[in-house]
Amino acid sequence: MLKMFHNRNATFLLLLCTIFLTWRTCHGGKILIVPLEGSHWVNMDIMIKALHSEGHSVDVVRTNQSWYIKDGFPHYKTITVPVAEAFNHDFVNPILKKIFHIERGESSFWTFASLQLEMFDAMYNIHRITCNMAMSMFKDEDLMNRLKARDYDLVLTDPAWGAGIMLAHALKLPLVYNVRWITSGEGHMAIAPSPLSYIPMTGSGLSDTMSFKQRFQNLLFYFIWQAQDGFLINPQYQAVCDEFFGSEVRFRDLLQGADLWLMRVDFVFEFPRPTMPNVIYMGGFQCKPAKPLPEDLEEFVQSSGEHGVIIMSMGTFVNELPADMTNEIATAFAKLPQKVIWRHKGEKPKSLGDNTLLVDWMPQNDLLGHPKIKLFVMHGGTNGVQEAIYHGVPVVGLPLFFDQYDNLLRLKERGAAKILTLATVDKDDTFLKTIQGVLNEPSYRMNMQRLSRLHRDTPIKPLDSALFWIEFVMRHKGAAHLRTESYKLPWYSYYSVDVFVFLAGALLLILITVLMLIRCLCTTRSKNKMKRD
Numbered sequence: 131m132l133k134m135f136h137n138r139n140a141t142f143l144l145l146l147c148t149i150f151l152t153w154r155t156c157h158g159g160k161i162l163i164v165p166l167e168g169s170h171w172v173n174m175d176i177m178i179k180a181l182h183s184e185g186h187s188v189d190v191v192r193t194n195q196s197w198y199i200k201d202g203f204p205h206y207k208t209i210t211v212p213v214a215e216a217f218n219h220d221f222v223n224p225i226l227k228k229i230f231h232i233e234r235g236e237s238s239f240w241t242f243a244s245l246q247l248e249m250f251d252a253m254y255n256i257h258r259i260t261c262n263m264a265m266s267m268f269k270d271e272d273l274m275n276r277l278k279a280r281d282y283d284l285v286l287t288d289p290a291w292g293a294g295i296m297l298a299h300a301l302k303l304p305l306v307y308n309v310r311w312i313t314s315g316e317g318h319m320a321i322a323p324s325p326l327s328y329i330p331m332t333g334s335g336l337s338d339t340m341s342f343k344q345r346f347q348n349l350l351f352y353f354i355w356q357a358q359d360g361f362l363i364n365p366q367y368q369a370v371c372d373e374f375f376g377s378e379v380r381f382r383d384l385l386q387g388a389d390l391w392l393m394r395v396d397f398v399f400e401f402p403r404p405t406m407p408n409v410i411y412m413g414g415f416q417c418k419p420a421k422p423l424p425e426d427l428e429e430f431v432q433s434s435g436e437h438g439v440i441i442m443s444m445g446t447f448v449n450e451l452p453a454d455m456t457n458e459i460a461t462a463f464a465k466l467p468q469k470v471i472w473r474h475k476g477e478k479p480k481s482l483g484d485n486t487l488l489v490d491w492m493p494q495n496d497l498l499g500h501p502k503i504k505l506f507v508m509h510g511g512t513n514g515v516q517e518a519i520y521h522g523v524p525v526v527g528l529p530l531f532f533d534q535y536d537n538l539l540r541l542k543e544r545g546a547a548k549i550l551t552l553a554t555v556d557k558d559d560t561f562l563k564t565i566q567g568v569l570n571e572p573s574y575r576m577n578m579q580r581l582s583r584l585h586r587d588t589p590i591k592p593l594d595s596a597l598f599w600i601e602f603v604m605r606h607k608g609a610a611h612l613r614t615e616s617y618k619l620p621w622y623s624y625y626s627v628d629v630f631v632f633l634a635g636a637l638l639l640i641l642i643t644v645l646m647l648i649r650c651l652c653t654t655r656s657k658n659k660m661k662r663d
């Protein structure tokens with residue numbers, strides 16, 4: 131009798147489990163994604179694949195001129211917004227041309243100033259395009275009603291462009307970021323205390339230990355960033371908010387009010403700094419163990435023998451380096467005993483050596499994980515840097531723009547990379563010497579492998595952590611309890627200036643009263659004394 135009861139109990143439990151499991155997969159969430167183009171999309175796509183395999187359905191907002199975000203994949207559906215202008219090669223190439231021109235000329239204060247102006251202009255236009263896209267969405271009542279009817283669980287966006295932030299507000303949905311950059315700079319700066327004495331501003335090229343002069347520079351960079359946001363970027367978004375949500379809605383509040391910040395760094399890479407409870411670190415979430423290489427590539431890699439292989443890639447944004455520069459690079463590669471795999475589009479350099487293989491595309495992660503790879507020559511994008519850390523491959527960096535120099539600097543500071551500049555890369559064998567320097571000095575590899583061990587030694591993998599927290603926001607309809615409301619305070623309350631002023635005033639009042647009393651006492655006393663005399 132007892133046994134039968136047990137059996138029946140077990141069957142019942144099994145049934146319950148089955149129901150529970152199917153219920154769980156049936157109740158996958160609905161996620162609306164507003165991504166960025168280029169390399170940012172490359173890592174967002176990896177997250178979307180993971181969300182899809184967890185049983186969530188994903189819709190992706192893109193423009194009708196999308197550069198990287200394509201239609202017709204099983205792991206997401208697209209919502210296409212028609213726009214007159216979009217961010218793509220036509221936008222990036224002229225900027226790159228100008229950067230090459232400016233950086234390779236005489237270096238001076240004017241070089242710096244004209245580069246800054248060029249970047250201001252680019253930033254202004256990027257956000258103008260984004261705002262136009264947002265407005266075209268908000269004006270399309272049909273689209274907005276359809277989005278509302280879909281009843282999404284949350285919006286996941288990359289807040290370097292602000293369209294997703296405003297869309298989440300329009301649809302009244304919880305907001306999660308896949309973030310390193312926000313519209314106004316580095317992500318932490320918007321929500322966590324960020325003393326400029328040890329937190330280097332992006333673009334300053336400074337580390338977390340700064341001399342007086344460097345701290346001065348850091349402050350200047352802070353003002354540059356503030357000015358860029360205050361004059362060029364925030365007003366554009368605020369104008370959209372004014373038009374569609376009313377002027378009491380401040381874009382800055384929407385930006386800072388996100389429920390969760392999935393931050394694409396970890397502290398193996400980033401300098402230590404204050405953070406917030408709703409910041410979850412998922413740096414390197416896109417990294418995975420290497421798969422075997424395609425046969426021809428494996429053959430090429432094996433043919434390198436004991437010398438090993440160097441790989442070079444300048445990332446998704448750069449189609450072409452100037453021809454004289456590629457020639458110089460090819461000449462340098464030809465002098466090395468190593469084999470080289472070079473991701474290069476455009477004309478084939480004349481001085482290309484037999485040891486160098488040009489490719490349109492390469493399985494970067496699988497190559498980096500291959501034991502024969504000795505060195506990674508790269509531009510310093512976040513994705514590539516994280517992959518290099520994950521696989522422990524030392525780096526020679528040739529930064530072009532945005533955050534690339536700063537990313538490489540973090541590796542250099544830890545003795546895992548050397549940095550080249552566009553101005554000197556093709557002069558006096560600099561390229562060759564730098565590469566040989568990293569290859570022949572074992573400390574670079576050892577330091578990088580130490581970073582790799584530190585990065586991998588975590589209780590939960592970054593991607594799993596990110597997925598957990600996205601589902602957490604779905605389950606609890608936001609994560610407001612993790613968010614400080616400090617951003618709603620005016621600056622004088624934030625820094626307690628009002629309290630200090632009050633205290634100082636009160637103290638002054640007491641002091642004056644006491645002084646007056648003493649003076650009164652003194653005068654009555656001296657009067658009394660005079661009377662007695």
Ligand SMILES: *[C@@H]1O[C@H](CO)[C@@H](O)[C@H](O)[C@H]1NC(C)=O
Pocket residue numbers: 194195212213214
């Ligand atoms: C995208 O939509 C805009 C506005 O409707 C239109 O002018 C443009 O030709 C479209 N572009 C493409 C590539 O479909």
